[in-house]
Amino acid sequence: MAVFGLDIGTRKVAGVLGELRGDRVHIIDCAVAEHEKRAMLDGQIHNIAGVSATVKKVINELEARNGIKIKEVTTALAGRSLHTETVKVSADKKGEVSEEDILDLEIRGLKAAHERIRERDKKDFYCVGYSVSDYSLDGMPIKDAVQQTAKDSIGLRLIATFLPKIVFESMLSVLKNCSLKLRRITLEPIAALYVTIPEDMRLLNIALVDVGAGTSDIAVTERGRILAYGMIPKAGDEITEELCNEFLVDFKNGEMIKRNIGSGVIKIVDIFNNEITVTPQLFEKAVLEKIDKVAGEIADEILTLNEKQPK
Structure with missing residues (x-):
């Protein structure tokens, strides 16, 4: 289907x-x-x-x-208002670990994360996704606990992500x-x-950045597990808005300039009906400072999430 x-x-x-x-x-x-x-x-x-x-x-x-x-x-x-919570939970367990055991731990972890964010922010947030970073069996790390035999306990650490109710x-x-x-x-x-990042590649300390129009989304991995998720409300639209201000065009034409400048010189009419010519050199001069600023904010967020420079 x-x-x-x-x-x-x-x-x-x-x-x-x-x-x-x-x-x-x-x-x-x-x-x-x-x-x-x-x-x-x-x-x-x-x-x-x-x-x-x-x-x-x-x-x-x-x-x-x-x-x-x-x-x-x-x-x-x-x-723009992404919140993440990292939670560790464990439970007494003897015998074979089932998928239901793991699901129960995940639910407990999500409830704990939700309570934590509600107590801190006093607002309504919805959990929109989560990832299990790692599992443990009898206090020792393990890649997958299902069908393993536990002597006394199982545990996991998960990253829960929340966005505002609206x-x-x-x-x-x-x-x-x-x-x-x-x-x-x-x-x-x-x-x-x-x-984009297969499980085997997550052994490396990698920062994935997905730069869209409105947000730049970030995920960080290391040693086979997911370390953190992040997001900044700065992306391609920041560049378009800078072009609009520089060349006095509306957003639609600013977007057209951004997308087509790679083809060479662009001739366009501004909001006062004046014909203007945008060369690659003028384009670069107009957006370079803004690009550096957005890239800097992305880098700062990666360093905050990873606590060091990734590989």
């Missing part, structure tokens, strides 16, 4: 149809549509109707090409407008990590 994956980004929406064949995911079809207006800022939905319209375009295209009706969706969330509920409103039932949800850097 085909599964529908949806990525609602700040600038565009991407939909993918896929199915599991053996141990591999086979991509059946995909579609992409851009928001007609700036319906999202910094990865957060601001105009529910506008985002819903873009999602419907993607769904309609995929349904028409594949002769199906899409009813369920798997998606990922981002946003971020989650605005996503649910969009899905409701599109007659979609939410099947699964996760956090965008979690999804990016599992797609």
Whole structure:
């Protein structure tokens, strides 16, 4: 059975149809549509109707090409107010460790993380994804505890990620407008990590950075485990806005300059109807300082998460 994956980004929406064949995911079809207006800022939905319209375009295209009706969706969330909590939990255990034992520990860990964040921030947050960093068996680290024999205890450490209630509920409103039932949800850097960094590569101290339009998503690995997730509300739109200010153009034309400057000189009309010429040299001069600033903030966040420079 085909599964529908949806990525609602700040600038565009991407939909993918896929199915599991053996141990591999086979991509059946995909579609992409851009928001007609700036319906999202910094990865957060601001105009529910506008985002819903873009999602419907993607769904309609995929349904028409594949002769199906899409009813369920798997998606990922981002946003400027990401909170993460790292929690260690353990339990007495003698005998063979089952999947239910591990699931029980994970649920306990998520509850503890949720309580911690509620006590500290006094606000409503939803857990949008989590990763187990490592397991332990009788106090010793182990890669996978399932079907191992415990003498006295099992444990795990997990990273739980939370976003404000408004971020989650605005996503649910969009899905409701599109007659979609939410099947699964996760956090965008979690999804990016599992797609791009295979388990064997996580032995290295690597920082993955996914620079989108509204947010830059970060995941850090070391010694075979996931160390941390992070996010900053600075990304490609910062560059576009700088071009708008420099050349006095609207956001749509600023985006056009950014995307096409690699082809050479661009001639465009500014908001006062004056024709201007943007060369690669002028482009670089306009955005270099902003690029350095965004890159610096990403680097600072990586150092905060990793507590040292990654490899």
